[in-house]
Amino acid sequence: MSKPSRDELAVYADENRLIADYHKASAALAENTAREAASGITHETPEYQRLNQAVIDAEEQLPKRFRKAARKGL
Numbered sequence: 001m002s003k004p005s006r007d008e009l010a011v012y013a014d015e016n017r018l019i020a021d022y023h024k025a026s027a028a029l030a031e032n033t034a035r036e037a038a039s040g041i042t043h044e045t046p047e048y049q050r051l052n053q054a055v056i057d058a059e060e061q062l063p064k065r066f067r068k069a070a071r072k073g074l
Contacts, residue, residue: 015063021057022070029055 004012027050036045040069044052 015066018058018061018063019066022055022062025051025054025058 023064025073032051036040059067062070
């Protein structure tokens with residue numbers, strides 16, 4: 001197997017950064033949901049909506065081949 005080129009490594013690094021961004025957004029949404037549920041909040045708050053939109057935006061930034069996996073929990 002040949003050594004990856006700088007361009008291939010750059011693509012790989014960028015894809016991993018996008019996956020990490022998606023996981024961070026998902027984790028922030030989950031933490032907020034847990035906090036709100038523990039506080040007895042049962043409706044979508046502006047903070048929940050903002051974090052949910054961040055997850056959607058992060059998913060849209062993922063390369064196409066990762067989007068289906070992201071919806072299933074990557």
